[in-house]
Amino acid sequence: MSKNFMIRKVAVLGAGVMGARIAAHMVNASVETLLFDLPDGEGDPNGKVVRALEGLKKAEPGPLSSPGRLGSIQPANYGQHLERLRECDLVIEAIAERMDWKTDLYRTVIPWLGEECIFASNTSGLSINGLAQTFPENLRQRFCGIHFFNPPRYMHLVELIPCTETLPERMDHLEEFLVSTLGKGVVRARDTPGFIANRIGMFSLLSTLHHAQRMALDFDTVDALTGSDLGRPKSATFRTLDVVGLDVFASVADTMRMHLPDDPWHSCFDVPDWLGRLVKEGALGQKTGRGVYQKLGNQIHVFDPGLQNYRLSEGKVDAALKETLRQRDWAKKMEALRSDQGTQAQFLWAVFRDLFHYCAVHMEEIADSARDLDFAMRWGFGWSHGPLEIWQAAGWQKIAGWLNEDISAGKTLSPAPLPGWVTDPARRGVHEVQGSYSAGSNRYQPRSTLSVYRRQLFPDRLLGEAEEYGETIFDTSAARMWHNGQDIAVLSFKTKMHTISSELLDDMLRALDEAEENWRALIIWQADRPFSAGADLLQLMQGVQTAGDQPAEGFAGRFKGALQRVKYTVAGGGGLGEIVNAAVGNVLRVEDVIARFQQVSQRLKYAQIPTVAAIDGLVLGGGCELSIHCTRIVATMESYIGLVETGVGLLPSGGGCKEMAQRAAAEARGGDIFPHLRRYFQNIAMGEVSRSAELAREMGYLRASDRIVMNRFELLHVAIQEAMALAATAYRPPLVPRQIPVAGRGGIASLKAAMVNMLQGGFISEHDYAVGCRVAEVMCGGDVDTGSQVDEQWLLDLERRNFLDLLAMSKTQERIEYMLRNSKPLRN
Structure with a gap:
């Protein structure tokens, strides 16, 4: 591969929601793009792609930077146009999350790939090394996982996941393309179930559901507590489930449960019965007009598991807790949440506590450094601060002590002990001026030295990094x-x-x-x-x-x-x-x-x-x-x-x-x-x-x-x-x-x-x-x-x-x- 390898043309395989939107963002960036799917049985062989492109016009928020960009996506099908793959420097497979379907497609397209083409699978959690086995050894060097977050135009995060044989220079070229041409924030993840963002994000959502049920908190009250006051999106918890789709959420949780049998929090990946019932009834969230929430006239109603029906949404935060949530100092906020014996405060402390616990135990397994974990949550889930940043801001040793107390008292969702690096008396946190802590190497890792990052004079900052400009x-x-x-x-x-x-x-x-x-x-x-x-x-x-x-x-x-x-x-x-x-x-x-x-x-x-x-x-x-x-x-x-x-x-x-x-x-x-x-x-x-x-x-x-x-x-x-x-x-x-x-x-x-x-x-x-x-x-x-x-x-x-x-x-x-x-x- 030449030193100045450039990605001039891209093919996206699969014209479903994700594939079509990835193609849309490619043309937003003026990248020549082919969008493939199976040939249509009747009429235009490109009919499936054409319908997908029509769907882009109606999607909200708009996937295209301008309606005029739609005509730049070139429809193609596997029956007639496979030879056009030779023109492409990057091929992204974006079909459904089934290993057998993906590998069958790989066998079809492998003979048509160019000699230097990078091939990437857009997957939210399937094993990259498992997928790689379909390719001959020389192609594995050019294969990796690439996880765009939906909607691709607006979500900053892309996770890159190499397989064992992926050549580092191929990953570097792809990262530079993603960062500068597509405008993304790239995190390199390890080949573990859910990678980084979904692993932490799904646990955070599921543990929130668990604590809400344990403390008998209404869903709209939980959303009032877990939204913008915590630096999270306004959709908070249950509205987020509606946006994602209750069926999608349940499927991802089930996949992670199956692939994480040894996770100390394995039982947390079971979805609640009420959620399964809504999915069975077809109440899947925003896409069906009914999920956790339902709009009736001008009023918003929320599902109540106790009633097994919907009621008017009116969740409120306790008056005494409002001042705590407005507090910007995380040390004071956490102190107040832990000491406040009210149900809502104890709920929030439990949510943070178990999230900190989970991140500490699994960081070495899933991420190269604390930087990757925190950026994954900020860029992929829209949090203003990553979980380890919050922990550091609240006082690392103080929080670690409280965690150990709750673990010993059996209050946490898992009895797993904190790793030794967490309780090192010298530790003040995981982000310092010299870099972010890596549990695997037991050192602080500086930021990437790829040339593309020299264009970022002042990159996104983490707690502990310098904030003064010039x-x-x-x-x-x-x-x-x-x-x-x-x-x-x-x-x-x-x-x-x-x-x-x-x-x-x-x-x-x-x-x-x-x-x-x-x-x-x-x-x-x-x-x-x-x-x-x-x-x-x-x-x-x-x-x-x-x-x-x-x-x-x-x-x-x-x-x-x-x-x-x-x-x-x-x-x-x-x-x-x-x-x-x-x-x-x-x-x-x-x-x-x-x-x-x-x-x-x-x-x-x-x-x-x-x-x-x-x-x-x-x-x-x-x-x-x-x-x-x-x-x-x-x-x-x-x-x-x-x-x-x-x-x-x-x-x-x-x-x-x-x-x-x-x-x-x-x-x-x-x-x-x-x-x-x-x-x-x-x-x-x-x-x-x-x-x-x-x-x-x-x-x-x-x-x-x-x-x-x-x-x-x-x-x-x-x-x-x-x-x-x-x-x-x-x-x-x-x-x-x-x-x-x-x-x-x-x-x-x-x-x-x-x-x-x-x-x-x-x-x-x-x-x-x-x-x-x-x-x-x-x-x-x-x-x-x-x-x-x-x-x-x-x-x-x-x-x-x-x-x-x-x-x-x-x-x-x-x-x-x-x-x-x-x-x-x-x-x-």
């Missing part, structure tokens, strides 16, 4: 400007959800001054998602109120009580609107804040050095306005971008309307502006948010010159490379356009006519219409003739004036009040 240039309560020794300055927001505050606007102006004086470029990048979800309304409101001689009256006064109960809000996703909402009753202050935001946007656009927005996750309202004014945007595929101020009855006024109108004029190239303007107007008026960076490009938020990266941990690396390339070409800012053609009165009339039809059809409300008319006025350049020439400041002034007019409307105020109280938009 050398500080300046640091305030709102932002930190820093560098990494490459003459490129980076600005990172420190506000909650990276919301835009008045102080942050000042810091951005300061950063632009500093960058122009001393640095080759400025990058805006956040260490964690999102890029920006809006503005800190409460902080700005308080600042505005205290700036005046008297407390704000009218609208602001009415909301004083609500504001005291809201730490922050993202009004309609967060745009300039939220910043200035706070200032009703102080019009001069409102205009000042708008002008400052517009100043920041224009400075980003016309700075003497290149500016790069490195975006990831939510990029809404004001965050979108900041990014679209930068010289370049580098976006992760999972960037969700939009100008959404209309959700609270306002319009973008930090340059967002201006910039979209200007782009429409540029695209028209002297021709009819209106067709280009119409799509930008619709995006803003309807508050449309892209569901991927690819769709953001189609919507016009990303330009052809902007970049999309698949792995969020490579985002800063690519942004720096882009900034350096711009700087290397003696970058000059764009010339300020002296004149911008606008659609004028004719354009406004056309947009209003379209909205009248929507209003009469009941698709929008009267206030939606009123807001849309204001957006139309700004984007068309106001009361001027069609084709008139205006400058940027003209459009910015229109933004400010129309924003203030909308802010004075009672229905806009109702929308803002509703957003403050309910954290979701009101369509009045």
